[in-house]
Amino acid sequence: MKASSSILIRGAEVYDGSGAEPSRLDVLVVDGRIRLVSDRTAVPSGVPTLDGAGLALAPGFIDVHTHSDALALMPDADPELSLAPVRQGVTVEIAGNCGSSLFPPAQPGTDAVAMESFIRTLFGDDAHSVEGAEDFERLQMGVDRKTNIVSLVGHSTLRGAVLGFGDCRPTPAQLDQMCSLLGAALRAGAAGLSSGLIYPPGTFADTDELVALARVAAAHGRPYVTHLRDEMSNVEAALDEAIDVARASGVALHVSHHKTAGTQGHGRTVSTLATMDAARASGVDLTCDVYPYTASSTHLHAMFPPWATAGGIPALLERLRSGAEVRDAVRRSIAVGEEGWENTVGNGGWDLIEVATAPGRSEAEGRSIAGLAQAAGVDPVDYAADLLLAEQAQVTIISRSMAEDDVRRVLSHPGTMIGSDGVPHSGRPHPRWAGSFARVLGRYSRDAGLLTLADAVSRMTALPARRFGLRGRGVIAEGAHADLVLFDPAEVLDRATFATPLDAPRGIHHVFVNGQRVIADGSPTGASPGRPLRVQHEPVGTPG
Numbered sequence: 060m061k062a063s064s065s066i067l068i069r070g071a072e073v074y075d076g077s078g079a080e081p082s083r084l085d086v087l088v089v090d091g092r093i094r095l096v097s098d099r100t101a102v103p104s105g106v107p108t109l110d111g112a113g114l115a116l117a118p119g120f121i122d123v124h125t126h127s128d129a130l131a132l133m134p135d136a137d138p139e140l141s142l143a144p145v146r147q148g149v150t151v152e153i154a155g156n157c158g159s160s161l162f163p164p165a166q167p168g169t170d171a172v173a174m175e176s177f178i179r180t181l182f183g184d185d186a187h188s189v190e191g192a193e194d195f196e197r198l199q200m201g202v203d204r205k206t207n208i209v210s211l212v213g214h215s216t217l218r219g220a221v222l223g224f225g226d227c228r229p230t231p232a233q234l235d236q237m238c239s240l241l242g243a244a245l246r247a248g249a250a251g252l253s254s255g256l257i258y259p260p261g262t263f264a265d266t267d268e269l270v271a272l273a274r275v276a277a278a279h280g281r282p283y284v285t286h287l288r289d290e291m292s293n294v295e296a297a298l299d300e301a302i303d304v305a306r307a308s309g310v311a312l313h314v315s316h317h318k319t320a321g322t323q324g325h326g327r328t329v330s331t332l333a334t335m336d337a338a339r340a341s342g343v344d345l346t347c348d349v350y351p352y353t354a355s356s357t358h359l360h361a362m363f364p365p366w367a368t369a370g371g372i373p374a375l376l377e378r379l380r381s382g383a384e385v386r387d388a389v390r391r392s393i394a395v396g397e398e399g400w401e402n403t404v405g406n407g408g409w410d411l412i413e414v415a416t417a418p419g420r421s422e423a424e425g426r427s428i429a430g431l432a433q434a435a436g437v438d439p440v441d442y443a444a445d446l447l448l449a450e451q452a453q454v455t456i457i458s459r460s461m462a463e464d465d466v467r468r469v470l471s472h473p474g475t476m477i478g479s480d481g482v483p484h485s486g487r488p489h490p491r492w493a494g495s496f497a498r499v500l501g502r503y504s505r506d507a508g509l510l511t512l513a514d515a516v517s518r519m520t521a522l523p524a525r526r527f528g529l530r531g532r533g534v535i536a537e538g539a540h541a542d543l544v545l546f547d548p549a550e551v552l553d554r555a556t557f558a559t560p561l562d563a564p565r566g567i568h569h570v571f572v573n574g575q576r577v578i579a580d581g582s583p584t585g586a587s588p589g590r591p592l593r594v595q596h597e598p599v600g601t602p603g
């Protein structure tokens with residue numbers, strides 16, 4: 060990373076991340092750090108000046124929920140995918156979400172082939188598991204990065220590494236090994252523990268297993284970040300389980316991309332947000348994040364019941380090849396449901412599931428499974444199964460499953476942070492990867508008035524920095540890291556759509572990462588000053 064040059068930003072309205080109203084300050088960036096200019100500050104002669112008059116200056120935005128773990132490690136990745144976050148002001152990405160991280164790898168005696176298939180399916184054909192948090196850091200240091208990155212430890216990856224991918228319970232020795240691997244990663248600077256309890260193998264875990272692992276995270280002062288076991292018809296019970304884990308372990312709890320989706324889930328945020336408030340009042344350290352869209356995105360194989368994926372992706376593909384009996388069983392599971400399974404298709408229908416990425420079937424991208432199946436003259440389950448086989452399960456989808464009122468209710472609720480939940484694959488990825496932060500600032504803060512600008516900025520900066528222990532980030536303060544966004548509050552707006560998902564937003568003029576300008580006058584500079592971050596070994600405070 061090249062040394063940072065100095066620059067003086069004059070006359071902007073400074074939103075410092077605290078939630079306080081802005082003040083007009085001059086800010087000096089020098090050696091990658093912030094200095095607040097006063098009458099007593101000696102500004103070196105010859106320092107270039109950036110006119111911030113009429114603009115807002117904020118700390119760089121922290122995307123608390125990404126799946127960009129391997130993006131910068133991919134030699135053939137579309138450069139527009141790497142630019143999308145920083146173009147909307149994101150300077151830190153938190154990866155390893157929904158129970159899936161690049162580490163740890165398969166341990167001796169477990170199925171390394173299944174692990175590598177799991178990693179490739181989630182993160183891309185060139186992705187592979189890495190030895191641990193230190194190896195993740197080393198690899199991220201060796202590539203051109205636009206943003207900073209830090210990873211959680213994924214429970215599904217951890218479970219797959221020790222138990223494999225079957226529907227089983229760990230022995231005491233295996234659970235001890237999982238706890239040991241988690242502790243080692245947290246000591247090396249990983250940001251916390253994540254789970255994705257709708258996805259095998261995470262879905263096979265019981266609450267006791269989660270409590271044991273959460274105790275390790277709590278001992279290291281790191282949060283437990285969870286994609287709930289159900290975000291649809293049983294969302295209240297799934298939230299109760301997460302709160303039970305927090306109470307039993309003492310861990311700080313963060314609920315990922317909080318939603319109540321599917322036809323049976325609409326409106327239930329009234330109940331879930333009240334439950335969160337009651338848990339906080341009783342002493343549980345609890346926060347959540349949201350993306351500002353009514354459509355979600357995940358992998359196509361997640362539309363199949365957990366038993367179909369037991370044993371890992373190779374086992375799923377083998378079952379789908381085996382004949383009509385398996386596919387008929389999938390149809391029955393979707394039609395009647397299964398205990399403990401979210402059943403996205405059963406809660407909405409194949410007409411709400413669109414193909415986002417299918418590298419070998421680009422003609423399918425942007426079209427619904429129901430429509431594609433009808434055009435092919437086959438049943439939707441058969442079409443989906445054949446697509447998974449053709450693409451070796453590397454298919455992502457968009458699910459149009461939420462109600463706008465629920466999105467707004469979660470977004471405006473105190474303590475909610477912003478996460479893109481970006482799945483940065485080629486094709487037609489969800490526009491949230493390129494638009495979430497500009498969308499909140501423009502559509503929901505300025506235009507809808509759900510949040511003040513100061514509050515919106517705080518939810519993108521200081522709140523997540525405190526939650527995830529990112530010291531010196533998320534604030535404009537003397538000596539803080541110079542991650543900064545200079546934007547026009549009257550102009551800022553997302554432009555990414557489902558048809559053109561990587562279109563850059565309006566109104567983001569300049570973005571600094573570690574003191575270097577990555578975006579200047581809305582255009583990339585070519586600089587790549589991002590780096591992997593380590594979380595310090597200290598308790599994570601409750602965001603206020």
